[in-house]
Amino acid sequence: MNAVNKNELIGRKASAYAPASTGNVSVGFDLLGAALVRIDQQPLGDTVHVEFSQQDEMINSGEFAHVCPTDKMQNLAWIAYVLFRSKLSNSDEYPAVKMELVKSLPVGSGLGSSACSVVASLTALNRLFELPYTDQALLTLMGEVEAGASGDLHYDNVAPSYFGGLQLMSPHESAPVINLPNPDSWxxxxxxxxxxxxxxxxxxxxxxxxxxxxxxxxxxxxxxxxxxxxxxxxxxxxxxxxxxxxxxxxxxxxxxxxxxxxxxxxxxxxxxxxxxxxxxxxxxxxxxxxxxxxxxxxxxxxxxxxxxxxxxxxxxxxxxxxxxxxxxxxxx
Structure with a gap:
């Protein structure tokens, strides 16, 4: 990475889509969550596009862009970016980032809207920066940002949104989630x-x-x-x-x-x-x-x-x- 000029990276892009999720699933308060996909294949989740740029920039778009804070420092997608970058040991070797959050879920809906913004952002950023974080490390970052939004640290929205499926939270730090059998008849x-x-x-x-x-x-x-x-x-x-x-x-x-x-x-x-x-x-x-x-x-x-x-x-x-x-x- 040291041999690459920052300017040569400008224009590189990455994207991620994070599906909505239902946390708790009633029976597993703070311990259980399921990712959701519409049967008509229309999106139910958030998309984030990131690009190396000359200067940092945050854009909100999509059906629910109006619910996003106008101050990027209050936007969970941007907060996720700031945390992501602060944890990198070689952050100075990369250019600034232009981020677009395509907000397709209402805030405070119970469908993991904040988690979607966080998961899509961190997944896209991890791809843009060529995967500096493992799945577990990225999940930890997701939980940290989500905790700031909800007031408590729990993974029942971010884990299914990131991994998909029906996820049960585990007490083991080395294996924090358990992928349960998919209830495909439901x-x-x-x-x-x-x-x-x-x-x-x-x-x-x-x-x-x-x-x-x-x-x-x-x-x-x-x-x-x-x-x-x-x-x-x-x-x-x-x-x-x-x-x-x-x-x-x-x-x-x-x-x-x-x-x-x-x-x-x-x-x-x-x-x-x-x-x-x-x-x-x-x-x-x-x-x-x-x-x-x-x-x-x-x-x-x-x-x-x-x-x-x-x-x-x-x-x-x-x-x-x-x-x-x-x-x-x-x-x-």
Missing amino acids: YWVVAFPGFSLPTKEAREVLPKQVDKSVAIYNAQYLSAFVAYLYQGEQTLAAKTIKDVIAEPYRADLIAGFKSSKQHLLEQGALAVGISGAGPTLFALTSDLAQAEKYKNYLEQNYIQQEENQANKGFVHICQCAIQGAKDIELSN
């Missing part, structure tokens, strides 16, 4: 109502401690969920998706959640829960025709219809995305 109907619920606010309503019986129930549901997946019992796994930790306290923060959940369960949904910290709702079914019915119901009954909303609500039918940002290549 359709995830995700409904964002059109208003945001900041993660920090959603965490503030949670109790500092839980009763022993609640802790036991939670452990029972999560362990059964994992065991059923490894046994190939995807329907039974879905039916163990229950949230006894966060949902009882967060449900009242989300208009229409309780009534929609009750209706969907009565209509045969395998599970219904809050995606991440909310307000997005997810419903699981193994029947595509049922998924379409749930989508129609949620569009009529869960999405806010007020005019002049900063964000428009949406409902998408998804599956668990096998590929994350690590393996998705984009052409510049």
Whole structure:
């Protein structure tokens, strides 16, 4: 690298797309997350383009560019870049960077919007700088930036967004995530109502401690969920998706959640829960025709219809995305 003039690097480009994710999956508070891909193959996530340039520059574009801070130092994508560069031992050998965040997810949606910005940024930067960080080191950087946004360090959004699939967090630093069997028979109907619920606010309503019986129930549901997946019992796994930790306290923060959940369960949904910290709702079914019915119901009954909303609500039918940002290549 020392033999290469900085100017010779100017113009080199790299890109990355990070898929949306649903954190917790109800049954695994702060421990479980799934990457999502729309079945119509339209994007549900963020894209970042980076390029070596004469000077640092940050551009926001995309459907939800209006939710991005105008001050780049408040933008998570740029914060990720600053951290990325600060950890490099040979940072001075590289030119400045021009970054474009194509924001396709609303902030505070419960679909890992902040994680998408962070994961896409760091993945693109790692490619631009010719892979100075290992997967584990990059994941650590992602968690550090995400912690600044949510107030707590957890990987249930960044890990699936980066690696893809259904990821369980591990207590071992040398192997921080476990890739669980993919529940490929599930359709995830995700409904964002059109208003945001900041993660920090959603965490503030949670109790500092839980009763022993609640802790036991939670452990029972999560362990059964994992065991059923490894046994190939995807329907039974879905039916163990229950949230006894966060949902009882967060449900009242989300208009229409309780009534929609009750209706969907009565209509045969395998599970219904809050995606991440909310307000997005997810419903699981193994029947595509049922998924379409749930989508129609949620569009009529869960999405806010007020005019002049900063964000428009949406409902998408998804599956668990096998590929994350690590393996998705984009052409510049």
